[in-house]
Amino acid sequence: MPTLVMKFGGTSVANLDRIARAAKRVALEVGKGYDVIVIVSAMSGKTNELVGWVNETSPLYDAREYDAIVSSGENVTAGLMALRLQEMGIPARSWQGWQVPVKTTSAHGAARIEEIPSDNINQKFGEGMKVAVVAGFQGISPEGRITTLGRGGSDTTAVAFAAAFEAERCDIYTDVDGVYTTDPRITSKARKLDKIAFEEMLELASLGAKVLQTRSVELAMRYNVKLRVLSSFEEPSDDAGTLVCAEEQIMESNVVSGVAYSREEAKMTLVTIDDKPGIAASIFGPLSEAGVNVDMIVQNISETNYQGHAGGVTDMTFSCPIDQKMRAEQALNEAKEKGLINFDRLEADTEVAKVSVVGIGMRSHAGVAAKMFEVLSNEGINIKVIATSEIKISVLIDRKYMELAVQALHDAFDLDKA
Amino acid sequence: MPTLVMKFGGTSVANLDRIARAAKRVALEVGKGYDVIVIVSAMSGKTNELVGWVNETSPLYDAREYDAIVSSGENVTAGLMALRLQEMGIPARSWQGWQVPVKTTSAHGAARIEEIPSDNINQKFGEGMKVAVVAGFQGISPEGRITTLGRGGSDTTAVAFAAAFEAERCDIYTDVDGVYTTDPRITSKARKLDKIAFEEMLELASLGAKVLQTRSVELAMRYNVKLRVLSSFEEPSDDAGTLVCAEEQIMESNVVSGVAYSREEAKMTLVTIDDKPGIAASIFGPLSEAGVNVDMIVQNISETNYQGHAGGVTDMTFSCPIDQKMRAEQALNEAKEKGLINFDRLEADTEVAKVSVVGIGMRSHAGVAAKMFEVLSNEGINIKVIATSEIKISVLIDRKYMELAVQALHDAFDLDKA
Structure with missing residues (x-):
């Protein structure tokens, strides 16, 4: 079966209704014949609550404890998403970072993914599981402690899984419907791009178009992972969102793609x-x-x-x-x-x-x-x-x-x- | 160093202030020369919130996902308690069940503890750590999935750690100040017992004196773990609470200990x-x-x-x-x-x-x-x-x-x- 990675950000899983809506999108892709890996963020607001508690308890906190605490938000969403999919009759289960395991460096709070073994999840796909729901943003250090990848790290998790599982595509569901030629708040003539090259996306991201985390685009470029950015609040369609891909996959490149x-x-x-x-x-x-x-x-x-x-x-x-x-x-x-x-x-x-x-x-x-x-x-x-x-x-x-x-x-x- | 196990229930860690108060009690025992293992419950209300989400998402839920979700509450408290202790200058770190690992059966939602290896935590004690904060109520199954011990399971976690580490005593901090001869709401003559035998406690617990979970008392009896039940809202003192112990340790047994x-x-x-x-x-x-x-x-x-x-x-x-x-x-x-x-x-x-x-x-x-x-x-x-x-x-x-x-x-x- 071809594999698809789908990532849902905090606003896309903000409550049980939105988790249910996201699960419907996952079901659509399962219906098309994909084995799906879903990467989830914490329900919006949850990470801030946890970070607030950490800061109040210990302003100069031990980053290892910070990671152990803050990673719990994604674990909750992963379990709820798996349950929701099961309710819809789709064989699904959740994985926390350490269970995969998502092996990272020991740089707590800003760890880098070093390896994602695919055997564990692929075995379950072989046994009939259709969806693996993975808690984003987290991993495990060589010392066996929980790490986090830093804010926005769930995008990076998604791309890393897409690379490790040689996924056909990595769909990033967020609250904007794609990448625009410029900020629509500045000119109403701003137009959604159907495709954009990795290099252009990197320049746009680092310049303030905060659609995708820069690291995730770098990683996608290195492993040639096709990334699609799209809104979880729009009706599903095949040409939704913006595809971020290698230059070669864009037939006629724009001289200028964005401002x-x-x-x-x-x-x-x-x-x-x-x-x-x-x-x-x-x-x-x-x-x-x-x-x-x-x-x-x-x-x-x-x-x-x-x-x-x-x-x-x-x-x-x-x-x-x-x-x-x-x-x-x-x-x-x-x-x-x-x-x-x-x-x-x-x-x-x-x-x-x-x-x-x-x-x-x-x-x-x-x-x-x-x-x-x-x-x-x-x-x-x-x-x-x-x-x-x-x-x-x-x-x-x-x-x-x-x-x-x-x-x-x-x-x-x-x-x-x- | 002698080891002490201290367990704090949900009301004793309900918010950051109470976690700080509990940490002060831990510090007192560290000051007496103990290596302390702290077992924590979820902040009160958190487990109910998580259970509510599970039930709403999937009324006949997959117990494995339930466990993965619900166990996150204890993980948060464990991290916050470790941070609080560090702030007080006490070397401390948190452990989640799977990190110890607390090995349990696969009976999700009602798992039984099978083994708690002590080498990992004891090594850290040897390196100068004074407090190991462990998330209660949870463990890991032979299949590598997160399990929970069922409601009140944190008492059982505490006793099991006291047995595994041959602790001098296991102090259960709760919102009552001990075991009474009967319910003080029924007669003002009810008197707090200084000591009670395991067998008596079992009869009282199963009859409705919901101070200690029955399983934890059974386990304490089997491994002869001295249990002390005391309030985290009273001033610390050496004769606080009620000691639950073997019959032989009670000099003169009462003919009748309670109604x-x-x-x-x-x-x-x-x-x-x-x-x-x-x-x-x-x-x-x-x-x-x-x-x-x-x-x-x-x-x-x-x-x-x-x-x-x-x-x-x-x-x-x-x-x-x-x-x-x-x-x-x-x-x-x-x-x-x-x-x-x-x-x-x-x-x-x-x-x-x-x-x-x-x-x-x-x-x-x-x-x-x-x-x-x-x-x-x-x-x-x-x-x-x-x-x-x-x-x-x-x-x-x-x-x-x-x-x-x-x-x-x-x-x-x-x-x-x-």
């Missing part, structure tokens, strides 16, 4: 620093140690014989999440006091936003950057920082122009047309 | 049945198959050549829980229709109560029964059925006299005096 944005950016500029080998390391080393996630980096052209500096001087600009601005300032000022770096002034701009265009077609189409800059220029929007990758161009602009920029770029790249 | 009662009784009489070998089996076989818990049984003296009966005839009276009366009637009438038994009439009396006096001293003191009957006679209370064991005399009386009977017997046997 992403992030409001939560801060721009930091170190004014007048010595321009010498190792200077970048001496700046970004302390930032990394302080846990600052630096995103875009721009270094100005060098100026020689600047006042009070022996060699050449330059400016360095970078962006980071806005809530890490204070931490970044502290780390840089401390490094200055210790004599590790030398700058005249540190300027912070917290009124910026990042807008990006993403598309694998960019690789073979020149002129995307030029067009983007022209569109923004026509709207009178000044670009503060530019960063590019193979399939993405990002700019930092004044936050007040963000919506305008997204709308203009969405129009200019014809993203409302299939 | 127990049960309101929930029904008296059933089969009038005019054939008195021949095997007749008792033919009556109580169908009752047992129908799940009726028959308690007291009395057979009248035989009468020969009674109208319409070839051989001798007799009457048979028995008592059972009042909510099983209909089931008993149905089973007996069906057996009559099938020709398995022959009786003229089935009479049911649901206005009865059972009152018992219990005491190991009875074995060596004659006259307890005579005194009991005299006391009841003096109060004008008619006795309907009498049943005796080595350490207990029970009578069935009209329910309206129950309180009076308990009070009169409590006075007559001087139970208010130490």
